[in-house]
Amino acid sequence: xxxxxxxxxxxxPVTTRAADHTVLGSKLVVKNPGAPEQRKISVKAKEAxxxxxxxxxxxxxxxxxxxxxxNGTSDTQTYNLPAGSWTGDATTGFxxxxxxxxxxxxxxxxxxxxxxxxxxxxxxxxxxxxxxxVPPNPGFDSCVLLALTGGDSYSINFASGTVTNKAATLFxxxxxxxxGTCIAPNPNNLPLNHxxxxxxxxxxxxxxxxxxxxxxxxxxxAEPLTGNPDPTNPMNPPITPFHKTTYCEVADLNxxxxxxxxxxxxxxxxxxxxxxxxxxxxxxxxxxxxxDQTDLPFYYGLYNTFATGDRYFSSALTxxxxxxxxxxxxxxxxxxxxxxxxxxxxxxxNLLDQFSxxxxxxxxxxxxxxxxxxxxxxxxxxxxxxxxQYYADLTAGTLPDVA
Numbered sequence: 001x002x003x004x005x006x007x008x009x010x011x012x013p014v015t016t017r018a019a020d021h022t023v024l025g026s027k028l029v030v031k032n033p034g035a036p037e038q039r040k041i042s043v044k045a046k047e048a049x050x051x052x053x054x055x056x057x058x059x060x061x062x063x064x065x066x067x068x069x070x071n072g073t074s075d076t077q078t079y080n081l082p083a084g085s086w087t088g089d090a091t092t093g094f095x096x097x098x099x100x101x102x103x104x105x106x107x108x109x110x111x112x113x114x115x116x117x118x119x120x121x122x123x124x125x126x127x128x129x130x131x132x133x134v135p136p137n138p139g140f141d142s143c144v145l146l147a148l149t150g151g152d153s154y155s156i157n158f159a160s161g162t163v164t165n166k167a168a169t170l171f172x173x174x175x176x177x178x179x180g181t182c183i184a185p186n187p188n189n190l191p192l193n194h195x196x197x198x199x200x201x202x203x204x205x206x207x208x209x210x211x212x213x214x215x216x217x218x219x220x221x222a223e224p225l226t227g228n229p230d231p232t233n234p235m236n237p238p239i240t241p242f243h244k245t246t247y248c249e250v251a252d253l254n255x256x257x258x259x260x261x262x263x264x265x266x267x268x269x270x271x272x273x274x275x276x277x278x279x280x281x282x283x284x285x286x287x288x289x290x291x292d293q294t295d296l297p298f299y300y301g302l303y304n305t306f307a308t309g310d311r312y313f314s315s316a317l318t319x320x321x322x323x324x325x326x327x328x329x330x331x332x333x334x335x336x337x338x339x340x341x342x343x344x345x346x347x348x349x350n351l352l353d354q355f356s357x358x359x360x361x362x363x364x365x366x367x368x369x370x371x372x373x374x375x376x377x378x379x380x381x382x383x384x385x386x387x388x389q390y391y392a393d394l395t396a397g398t399l400p401d402v403a
Contacts, residue, residue, distance in 0.1 A: 196403045255320075342372065361384045
């Protein structure tokens with residue numbers, strides 16, 4: 001019963017790696033299709049560390065470097081990387097040509113293990129040659145994947161724009177959290193115009209999702225499965241989950257720091273009834289109630305159509321504001337109750353402005369969940385509005401990038 005229900009509507013594509021040769025994300029582009037002899041790039045890579053057992057030998061078993069190039073016609077070039085000659089301090093240079101033998105990019109890959117980050121250095125040769133991130137100067141990091149079939153995979157994060165004639169730029173490379181996953185795809189390449197996040201409160205996931213199995217979905221594993229003790233008399237039968245027929249609570253459920261920890265009881269999940277017992281509800285039974293599709297047809301329509309995070313838990317086992325802080329800033333800054341106003345710390349809204357992403361907050365009542373950031377409250381006149389304004393903006397087609 002401790003699971004917090006957070007409904008988030010995000011229309012985001014999911015990119016996965018199909019094979020070791022795949023290059024994801026933005027492309028490196030050589031913008032001189034009319035001059036084949038100038039379509040040349042140099043790729044220099046340095047890998048951190050001196051211990052192969054720790055860092056891994058990128059070409060220990062032989063590998064290929066695959067990178068997408070646009071040299072008049074968009075295509076993909078694959079270069080063979082020989083095995084061996086990879087020691088902690090040795091430098092080995094290789095010359096690779098277009099595998100098809102046609103006039104195209106000629107890459108020079110030089111890899112060296114030394115201290116520092118893994119980097120790729122892109123150098124342009126030829127008067128008209130340029131290598132660009134597409135689109136140029138993306139703001140957010142865009143990335144392609146450095147896929148080595150015989151070894152590791154790395155994500156290449158491009159934080160700058162164009163590399164011009166005879167100039168060189170170092171692009172940082174980091175190991176992805178999952179092999180072949182593009183860490184930070186350029187948002188300008190994503191097929192979406194708006195992200196709308198709906199934040200609600202004070203409903204656990206099993207209160208809303210307990211009956212998904214009746215709609216053909218996998219059974220939801222609500223806990224506790226067998227009920228909670230009757231706090232008025234432990235000898236009575238336990239109070240088990242039941243379908244609620246009333247939509248108004250006689251009293252708010254206990255979601256304070258102390259109350260929620262008493263409910264979870266170190267994982268025993270047996271304190272919900274006792275923590276919610278009061279004069280209007282002596283047994284605390286309302287904590288065990290749930291709703292189904294007859295009560296929540298819109299939600300069940302969403303659950304049956306889109307992905308549902310039915311194993312989502314609140315970030316902090318406590319009240320609303322600390323959990324809103326987690327959603328908007330990735331931390332509660334140590335707060336465990338609804339007492340956080342005037343925070344000068346940064347949040348997602350600072351980043352949205354930093355990268356020129358438009359945003360507005362719409363609230364049915366006071367937007368308490370966001371105004372505790374001073375950055376937001378100082379901008380409330382131009383960024384915080386009622387839900388009526390949301391529908392007006394939606395109708396007019398003037399929704400911001402993020403709402």
